[in-house]
Amino acid sequence: MGFFAAVLKETVFFFRRKNAGFRVLVFQILFTGVEALTIIATLSLGLGAIIVVQGLSILPQFGQGALIYTILIAVITRELGPILTAFIVAARSGTAITTELGTMVANHEIDAFIATGIDPISYLVVPRFVGVTVSLVVLNVYFNVFGLLGSFVVTQFVRPIGFGEYFSGLLGVLNMVDIFASIVKSIAFGAVIATVATYFGFKVESAQTEIPQMTIRSVGYNVTILMLVNAVLTIAYYL
Amino acid sequence: MKFRIRFAYQIVGVFVIVGMLSFIAILVTVGANQRWFARNYYYRSLFSSASGLSIGMPITFKGFQIGRLEKMELTAENDVEIIFHVQDRYIDTVRENSVIQLISNPLGLGGGLVFHQGRYPSAPPEEYSVIPSLDSVEARQLIADDLVVLPRQEDQITRLLDQIDPILENVTTLTATLDIAVAEATQTLQIVNATLDGSSRDGPIAELFIGVDAIIEELERTIRNTVTQADGILVYIEEIAKNVALASDAIADPTGIVPRLLDPSGSIAKILDDDEVLFDRIDGLLSDLSDVTMELADLAQFMNRTTPQLTGILEEGRRTLATGKDVLEGLSNNPLIRGGISTQLEPPATFGGFRDPEF
Amino acid sequence: MNTTIRLENVSASLGETQVLSDVSVEFPENATTLIMGPSGCGKSTLLRVACGIIPPDTGTVFVDDRDLAMLNHRTLLEFRKYSGFVFQSGALWQNMSIYDNIALPISFHYPTMTHTEIATRISELTHQLSFTGDLRNRPSQLSGGQIKLVSFIRALSATPRLLFLDEPTTFLDAQTVGNVLRVVKHLKSTSTTIIGATHNAQFASQCADNLVVMSEGRILAFGPFNDIVRSEDQAVAAILSDVLSETATYAGDVLDLLGSDTLD
Numbered sequence: 047m048g049f050f051a052a053v054l055k056e057t058v059f060f061f062r063r064k065n066a067g068f069r070v071l072v073f074q075i076l077f078t079g080v081e082a083l084t085i086i087a088t089l090s091l092g093l094g095a096i097i098v099v100q101g102l103s104i105l106p107q108f109g110q111g112a113l114i115y116t117i118l119i120a121v122i123t124r125e126l127g128p129i130l131t132a133f134i135v136a137a138r139s140g141t142a143i144t145t146e147l148g149t150m151v152a153n154h155e156i157d158a159f160i161a162t163g164i165d166p167i168s169y170l171v172v173p174r175f176v177g178v179t180v181s182l183v184v185l186n187v188y189f190n191v192f193g194l195l196g197s198f199v200v201t202q203f204v205r206p207i208g209f210g211e212y213f214s215g216l217l218g219v220l221n222m223v224d225i226f227a228s229i230v231k232s233i234a235f236g237a238v239i240a241t242v243a244t245y246f247g248f249k250v251e252s253a254q255t256e257i258p259q260m261t262i263r264s265v266g267y268n269v270t271i272l273m274l275v276n277a278v279l280t281i282a283y284y285l
Numbered sequence: 286m287k288f289r290i291r292f293a294y295q296i297v298g299v300f301v302i303v304g305m306l307s308f309i310a311i312l313v314t315v316g317a318n319q320r321w322f323a324r325n326y327y328y329r330s331l332f333s334s335a336s337g338l339s340i341g342m343p344i345t346f347k348g349f350q351i352g353r354l355e356k357m358e359l360t361a362e363n364d365v366e367i368i369f370h371v372q373d374r375y376i377d378t379v380r381e382n383s384v385i386q387l388i389s390n391p392l393g394l395g396g397g398l399v400f401h402q403g404r405y406p407s408a409p410p411e412e413y414s415v416i417p418s419l420d421s422v423e424a425r426q427l428i429a430d431d432l433v434v435l436p437r438q439e440d441q442i443t444r445l446l447d448q449i450d451p452i453l454e455n456v457t458t459l460t461a462t463l464d465i466a467v468a469e470a471t472q473t474l475q476i477v478n479a480t481l482d483g484s485s486r487d488g489p490i491a492e493l494f495i496g497v498d499a500i501i502e503e504l505e506r507t508i509r510n511t512v513t514q515a516d517g518i519l520v521y522i523e524e525i526a527k528n529v530a531l532a533s534d535a536i537a538d539p540t541g542i543v544p545r546l547l548d549p550s551g552s553i554a555k556i557l558d559d560d561e562v563l564f565d566r567i568d569g570l571l572s573d574l575s576d577v578t579m580e581l582a583d584l585a586q587f588m589n590r591t592t593p594q595l596t597g598i599l600e601e602g603r604r605t606l607a608t609g610k611d612v613l614e615g616l617s618n619n620p621l622i623r624g625g626i627s628t629q630l631e632p633p634a635t636f637g638g639f640r641d642p643e644f
Numbered sequence: 645m646n647t648t649i650r651l652e653n654v655s656a657s658l659g660e661t662q663v664l665s666d667v668s669v670e671f672p673e674n675a676t677t678l679i680m681g682p683s684g685c686g687k688s689t690l691l692r693v694a695c696g697i698i699p700p701d702t703g704t705v706f707v708d709d710r711d712l713a714m715l716n717h718r719t720l721l722e723f724r725k726y727s728g729f730v731f732q733s734g735a736l737w738q739n740m741s742i743y744d745n746i747a748l749p750i751s752f753h754y755p756t757m758t759h760t761e762i763a764t765r766i767s768e769l770t771h772q773l774s775f776t777g778d779l780r781n782r783p784s785q786l787s788g789g790q791i792k793l794v795s796f797i798r799a800l801s802a803t804p805r806l807l808f809l810d811e812p813t814t815f816l817d818a819q820t821v822g823n824v825l826r827v828v829k830h831l832k833s834t835s836t837t838i839i840g841a842t843h844n845a846q847f848a849s850q851c852a853d854n855l856v857v858m859s860e861g862r863i864l865a866f867g868p869f870n871d872i873v874r875s876e877d878q879a880v881a882a883i884l885s886d887v888l889s890e891t892a893t894y895a896g897d898v899l900d901l902l903g904s905d906t907l908d
Contacts, residue, residue: 161729225311252658
């Protein structure tokens with residue numbers, strides 16, 4: 047928690063001063079966001095397709111075919127979009143960050159930063175924190191775009207409807223609160239992943255053998271905290 | 286160096302910018318869809334009671350939602366003041382002298398605030414000015430001065446009965462004409478019969494033939510006369526048939542008719558409430574009419590050789606009336622009240638209609 | 645800022661192990677103080693604590709008579725700007741090129757410097773220390789000696805007035821050691837405070853003004869080089885001869901090993 051506060055404080059400073067961390071930020075977004083785009087796109091396309099196929103085969107039996115839009119928005123935008131991207135980023139980049147920082151600690155690279163006067167939190171943690179958070183928000187947007195687009199494409203095979211009809215149906219049930227909830231979740235998850243990953247990276251003391259242990263713990267904590275935060279935010283949404 | 290490392294800034298830039306743009310696009314479309322960017326115009330109105338009113342209640346004009354009730358509160362004068370908005374695309378419907386009416390519905394179906402436009406085009410009144418409710422003194426005055434466009438009371442039953450009247454009239458005329466024709470024809474035939482079987486020996490044979498000639502001429506004239514009249518009636522009946530068909534359609538539409546049926550002041554209720562006297566009368570009338578037309582059909586068949594059209598028309602008229610009777614019966618047996626239209630054994634037409642109904 | 649560093653009753657530990665116990669020592673300004681002692685006696689830790697990388701468990705580190713732990717952000721940054729640290733293992737930033745490793749401290753402390761100025765400065769430094777490797781390489785592509793050299797260059801890149809040297813000469817071949825010696829001597833002449841830990845007799849004898857002798861986390865002796873070398877204390881003499889046994893093939897007079905160049 048103290049660590050998280052320090053990260054938040056340095057994040058505020060990060061945007062005030064132009065420093066070398068920007069390069070780290072760009073690369074963090076490159077590794078976390080751009081490189082995860084393929085897997086996110088595949089996943090969301092498939093997921094949207096599954097929801098449509100299942101929904102269109104079950105829902106019309108109750109005469110509730112129009113509910114498919116509500117389900118798509120609830121599942122893709124509000125729930126799975128943020129949490130699935132978060133899991134994937136935690137698995138890909140969370141582990142990478144923990145390993146990288148752990149190695150740096152073991153190699154005394156962190157000491158080198160301190161000795162140079164570069165604050166490791168502001169130079170190493172904050173760009174990753176911001177990068178992961180930004181990546182997660184952007185990935186979530188892509189997840190939604192691909193998920194809703196994918197479901198549209200599959201709808202064409204199952205029950206062809208017009209682009210306009212499909213999207214007006216979606217827009218009819220999509221409201222500001224859903225978008226807001228989705229973005230808030232992404233930001234919170236990004237913060238959780240980056241904080242946990244960097245924290246466990248720094249927990250390595252000197253031995254290389256600690257790195258895999260800390261990586262495992264980082265993933266475990268990430269998944270647990272993500273689920274907790276998700277539960278809290280979902281409950282908050284319905285309050 | 287790897288491509289994505291060398292162009293890291295560009296790739297990340299594209300990634301983030303495209304993401305942001307899609308996000309903004311989604312926001313804008315959602316916003317436009319939910320009319321965030323449209324301006325609303327606000328007006329006030331006073332009601333005597335808040336019962337039946339609720340926040341978010343739609344304001345409709347000719348069935349279109351043009352706005353929503355936003356706020357209501359009790360004033361110091363114990364009136365209920367409401368504030369509602371009208372969307373900017375409908376602001377032109379708001380004219381001076383407009384009134385607003387609360388239509389409540391005992392079953393909670395439909396109902397809502399209905400907007401009635403002022404009679405004469407004018408610029409929209411100032412925002413937050415009062416648009417009187419229909420029950421208020423001002424609104425009554427406006428209505429009395431005929432400054433408000435109130436929709437005609439679209440009562441389907443009244444309309445139907447209005448249309449049945451001329452049918453009855455026309456059928457009476459037709460029956461009367463046919464009566465005369467038949468009477469004359471019978472008379473003539475009697476005379477001919479008498480002459481032929483020698484029971485009439487009053488004149489010489491030449492006279493007889495002249496007499497027969499004259500009779501035949503007269504018969505021809507009479508029949509021709511009948512045919513001409515029947516032609517005129519044909520046009521009329523056709524019209525009536527259309528009207529009845531229209532009325533039947535209107536009645537057959539259950540969604541439109543249900544609220545009216547349930548309206549305690551509606552005409553159906555009246556029909557049903559006086560122990561079905563009126564209904565029975567109409568029903569009986571229509572049954573009689575059906576019989577009469579059947580007889581007419583027989584008659585017309587008799588005249589088949591000269592006027593085959595008449596049979597067709599009469600058959601069609603009879604069917605139309607039968608349908609009308611069905612409709613009325615259907616009304617009394619309306620699914621919401623009783624139980625559907627009873628199947629009726631239709632006697633086979635004596636003559637294939639001149640106008641095929643499917644044609 | 646005065647670059648005198650003084651430790652008062654400092655104790656420090658790595659994990660569970662107490663490495664430094666109640667150490668009080670002063671590293672005077674504009675002098676070269678070398679710490680000698682057997683491996684694992686806490687030399688590196690003492691350097692890290694003195695530099696402020698590791699906060700002491702108890703005790704205080706003073707820089708210019710100010711508590712290092714209490715310095716405000718600006719003063720601390722100034723202290724970092726005027727100090728350089730050469731790590732035993734090099735501790736180069738693995739995910740940056742050699743060039744970026746050297747350039748980062750410069751661009752961090754001199755944000756107004758242009759890329760060309762930084763490039764000039766780097767080529768000066770590499771030339772001075774005779775580094776011949778490709779600056780675009782990653783640290784993992786370098787040999788141990790080159791890493792050490794780059795670490796040295798990085799420590800010098802921001803023109804320090806206070807230099808911490810943790811075993812600056814290990815892994816280096818004789819010629820490179822000669823280069824390092826030359827540079828350290830040059831730094832001495834430009835009144836740079838140098839605090840170092842070393843096993844190298846040549847380096848110690850040629851550069852040291854003061855000597856700190858450590859054993860098991862404690863200071864055994866501290867004073868001017870010549871005094872310590874001629875110390876009557878048996879423990880000190882034993883440690884010095886032990887430490888130097890890598891370079892001395894016989895347990896002879898320490899003076900023979902350390903004293904040869906001290907008079908020039």
